[in-house]
Amino acid sequence: MQENYLYEYAVIRLVPKVEREEFINIGIILFSKQARFIKMLYVLPEEKLCWFAHDLDKEMLEATLQSFEKICKGEEEGGAIASLEIPERFRWLTAVRSSCLQTSRPHPGFSTDLELTLARLFKELVL
Template sequence: MPGPGASPPPARDAADAFDYAVLRVVPRVERGERVNVGVVLFCRAQGFIDARLEPDERRLLALWPALDLGAVRGHLDFIRRVCAGDPACGYVAGLPQAERFGWVVSPASTIVQPSRVHSGLCADPAAALERLLAALVRPG
């Protein structure tokens, strides 16, 4: 307890740290062309992990008309379900949130690839995820 005349302790900042990565579809890995299709966000302090996905299939097909959209949808849905902890996704979905996030953002040479991990601060992780999706995935 502070003594007389002492300053009160600083108020806790309402913002919590979070990490996020952009999820990209790379239709032909050898060409390196990619389309941002979603964002995964993890906020340890609030126990939040989620992936929001909005693939623009026309843009993807413009890069590779023979792209198997069903396979892309399946891969993206698996990522979303892993974040949600869906037991049907096996062992990885049962991991703690931090490990699931680490699994989703691990570098991959497959058709769906994460960006490097970025950090930010927010009071509402779901709102931050929506803002990131609007800024980084949806057409301008």
Template sequence: MTEFTLSVLPATVELHDYEYAVIRAVPRVERGECVNVGVLLYCRQESHLAARTHLDQARLLALDPVADVQGVRRALQGIEAVCHGGPQAGPAAGDSAGQRFRWLTAPRSAIVQPGPVHTGLTADPEAELRRLFDQLVL
């Protein structure tokens, strides 16, 4: 006789699409070597824009012993400020979360750069940001 186990399905969970990009430090642009230093996540339905950053100084200096560590830290603080949208975001403070995400993920040739934008589905954008950060940065 076959035994069946019934599992209780959770109540319907509303999923939202989101976009994210890894933030990279590229101390010597001409070499193309990078270290992941953060994640940006934008969820249009929730008007949610957030970043989590962490600079592993030893990894950065392994790529370039004279890398501008303080400059990278300031750039990461700037990214977080733009995500929050407060007065420290400067002129971007008045932009929508989507406009700020697009500006932050625009390609640039600087020591701190966004990677390609990817998409996914989530019921909890902040939990998804933590998961991506743990997986891709830490």
């Protein structure tokens, strides 16, 4: 029988103009302390970016998202945050920010297949 893992996820949001509080869901971060799992998926949908963020620096946004990914993976290029334990990395990635890249509050759930759950949440909440 497969183990049922408690997980938390947060939606990654692009907030092109912070003062307007409009956003586009562009990714998901999913974390499970019990399974020692943290992973993110993201996409930069060109059509939606044109609607909200036509003057956005896409290269800088992509670089920031890649930094988030390096932190998730615990890669040395992710800096000091990437060397933290998985729960601390998730908390740092989902901390409240007033920048153009933000996350939702974390939401909990249970899953026997975290990869499948990540893909499902990505499809439902981002795509």
